[in-house]
Amino acid sequence: MINRRWLPLNALRAFEAVGRHLSFTAGAQALTVSQSAMSRHVSSLEDLIGKPLFDRSANGLRLTPAGEILLPVVAKCLDRLEETINTVRNHDSESPALRLHIPPSLLYQTALPLLHGFRRDHPEIRIDVTTSNGIGTPAGNIDMAIVFDRPSVDDRVTDLLWMVRVAPLCSPETWRGHEDKSLEAFLRASELLHVRIDDEPRGLRWSTYADQQRMHIDTSGGLAFDTAYSAVRYAIGATGVLLTDIDMFADEIAAGNLIMPYANIAADGFGYYLKTHAEDLSDPKIFLLRDRIISHFSRGGLTPAEDVQQMAPGG
Incomplete structure (x- = not known):
């Protein structure tokens, strides 16, 4: 078993940069190191894991199944580490804000009362709300996301809202x-x-x-x-x-x-789903907000089906 004594931080940084760009050259430029150094770091990580992380071909790089599992976790950990270090460095005692994505129509129509109530009960928890159109989980550094999508399976914990x-x-x-x-x-x-x-x-x-x-x-x-x-x-x-x-x-x-x-x-x-990283469920802030979102939509976030049905002239 690999524990934190054996975590190769430089190799993980190299893997994340190459995986983000799907290019050893672009990854090396992002970290301001040589391409050969990036290649050595990624190879050492693959040796440690015992599995290839990239398929290398004349057409370019492609993540292997192992790489697809590892990349979002490494990227998220590095993002949060970077953010927290900067928070401490700038003498800001507050913890990083929780990043929540909500589709725009849902935000305006249904989720604002949810956010009002949660902020009233937990003013100490900072939340950055983002919104965008589209299907599925948005790109970027998001802790939790309510998404508009068809039923699907990915590496996140998924809760159907409706x-x-x-x-x-x-x-x-x-x-x-x-x-x-x-x-x-x-x-x-x-x-x-x-x-x-x-x-x-x-x-x-x-x-x-x-x-x-x-x-x-x-x-x-x-x-x-x-x-x-x-x-x-x-x-x-x-x-x-x-x-x-x-x-x-x-x-x-x-x-x-x-x-x-x-x-x-x-x-x-189509439906609305709440997506959360499994490793984040132990975070008290995320646990509280996830519980509030699920409760909101199960208890009263929407009008009961029979009430809407009766609104039709022939209902």
Whole structure:
């Protein structure tokens, strides 16, 4: 067994730099050492572990399965060590802030009360909140992340917060005059609003929904937005029909700013998940925040399903 007496810190630094850039040359430049020194350090680490960390070929470097496991752990440890040393060096007695990622629409619609309550109960815990669009865990130095994604398996502890349920939503003005139409006829007569998903076709969610409902509609037109929050604000103040998470925007439906004309609710395969590094669960700050997030969404973070269902005119 390897214990801390045998930890090769220089070799770990070299491995992290090469793995981050997938290049011995770029890694050597990042650490201001020679390329041959980087190669020796990585080779010594591979000898110590007994497994290759990189596949070396004419096409470049690629992490092996062992390298893919080791790299995020080494990178995180070096980041936190660097941050803590700088904190001590600058005579700041406070511990490093906990870095939490939350998707933007979720942050604005659901997570702000969660953060208010947690800060009220634990003012001593500093939190840096970041937000970005996209699927899956964001790149960068994040301690905890709520992510929008399909079900997946990775090296983090994953807690399902809720699965997304979607239905067409619009303003009362947009719905006026269409009360006698079928869902398919209503959508054909309306402008469809989209929420873009990174690396996915523009009309993916509408086309998936149309297939589930056995409808034939044109999903290519209409406006597209980066966030559901922006699309909802547009739909409330203008025209258009939006396919989005009915639970996240249940307050807007209950207030009458949005309506759900048809009770045709569908699951599109996406959900919100809390991702945490397994080695961080022993950190009291992360334990407390993880517990609060899970409790928030299990006890009252969303409107009960039956309440949302009844908001449709036919519910």
